Amino acid sequence: MIYRELKNKVLSNVAGLVLTVENLNDPELEAKRKATCEGCPMMDQENRRCKICTCYIDAKVGIKVNHNPLKLMRSEITHCPLGKWDDVDVANHYRKIDNKTLL
Numbered sequence: 001m002i003y004r005e006l007k008n009k010v011l012s013n014v015a016g017l018v019l020t021v022e023n024l025n026d027p028e029l030e031a032k033r034k035a036t037c038e039g040c041p042m043m044d045q046e047n048r049r050c051k052i053c054t055c056y057i058d059a060k061v062g063i064k065v066n067h068n069p070l071k072l073m074r075s076e077i078t079h080c081p082l083g084k085w086d087d088v089d090v091a092n093h094y095r096k097i098d099n100k101t102l103l
């Protein structure tokens with residue numbers, strides 16, 4: 001039990017780092033993403049992390065492509081898991097791969 005909790009904590013912290021493959025370099029879009037997250041009930045305001053993907057939002061909004069440590073370092077187009085960044089198609093692409101209900 002303790003091992004599982006420790007493993008989850010380590011994985012969560014690694015996931016929070018959002019392992020960058022390619023930066024976005026689009027300040028306008030980054031600001032738009034951040035504003036969306038800051039108004040989202042799934043944002044942990046105290047720690048500035050998304051409660052779903054566990055990513056640190058201030059880092060995540062500036063990334064175009066990342067490795068996902070929770071998915072065996074799968075390369076992903078950086079996206080909102082709920083499609084709130086006007087990216088439902090991208091979110092659904094990964095939800096389909098992960099056998100999750102589509103948005």
Ligand code: SF4
Pocket residue numbers: 036037038040041042043044049050051052053079080081082083084085
């Ligand atoms: S990434 Fe999506 S679900 Fe997570 S806090 Fe931002 S808007 Fe909410």
